[in-house]
Amino acid sequence: MLAKTGIKGRLPFWLASSSISILDLSSNALSGKLPHWIGNMTSLTFLNLSNNGFFSSIPVEFKNLSLLMDLDLHSNRFTGNLNVIFSKEVEDPLGHYNSIELSNNNFNGKIDDDIGESPAVGSISSLILSNNKIQGSIPKSIGKMSELKVLKLENNGLSGEIPMELGNAKGLTTILLSGNKLSGAIPEKVINLKELKEFDVSSNRLSGRIPPHKVNIPVSGFKNNRGLCGVPLPPCKHF
Helix, strand or coil: CCCCCCCEECCCHHHHHCCCCEEECCCCEEEECCCHHHHHCCCCCEEECCCCEECCCCCHHHHHCCCCCEEECCCCCCEECCHHHHCCCCECCECCCCEEECCCCEEEEECCCCHHHCHHHCCCCEEECCCCEEECCCCHHHHHCCCCCEEECCCCCCEEECCHHHHHCCCCCEEECCCCEEEECCCHHHHCCCCCCEEECCCCEEEEECCCCCCCCCHHHCCCCCEEECCCCCCCCCC
């Protein structure tokens, strides 16, 4: 583990020929581009480069990391599309993601509609993409991620409606979608997920009556949506 050791500069080239499975270089002063030779590190199961100064897109060779199961790149300046991460190869039964943490970067573009069909993310439990520049709609296929517990997509540029299909991911405990441009109504199936403990759709463009729900969601989870009404917000006048 080389976290918080003050390493500076680019990712050391000697890693290209190493067979290490766990690499934690978080909270250092690394910078530059993520090199193409990252794809040679095919033994990696765990990669943490968070809290550094990387500023490139993810090279296509990343797809070769067929054993990788936990990825944390949060708090860098990574750019470009996310789909090379989601569509990486797997080596059954290994290489299926447990967790992806990519918050606080500059990732952009759309999330592939068929992300939920990708073998790499089929059994993921935590998907965190907050504070990026991701656009487009929330893919309906996320509902096919049967092991998903945590979904954090807040503070992006997501638009369209909250897909009802999210309610098919029965294990979801956390859904954070605040600070986007989401419109339409809150699906009853989603807000009534049995395991749900944390739900925040504030600062969007949602409308309609908040469906009756058992989980205790504070007013702050719904605020700054002009068209929303009903408990815990003021009562609806027109519905």
